[in-house]
Amino acid sequence: DVTEQFQTGANIALELCKKNQVRFALLKESSPSCGRNTIYDGKHRGVKIEGLGLTTALLIKNGIQVFSEKQIPALIKVLAL
Structure with missing residues (x-):
């Protein structure tokens, strides 16, 4: 389980975005x-489900528009606006 590492990365990404x-x-x-x-x-079966990744969810929660x-x-x- 690497959830903690993903959460740390998401927090670092958010701080960089804010900065x-x-x-x-x-x-x-x-x-x-x-x-x-x-x-x-x-x-690890290659199966996709609907949902947001940890970083995406955190950025959106903080007002950053995320696109794939x-x-x-x-x-x-x-x-262009």
Whole structure:
């Protein structure tokens, strides 16, 4: 179980985002840390489930808009505003 390490990484990412006034993040879909719409179920079978990764959830909770690589057109639209 590496949940504690993922939580530590999420907290570090949030602090860096705050320090650098990051408003948008582009993260890797399906990662247990970075998934925006899906994450792997954690049983190492390659099965994806709906949900947010730990870092994604923390960033969203703190007002940072998170996009996956599958949402690049949506991110480009937001950046153009």
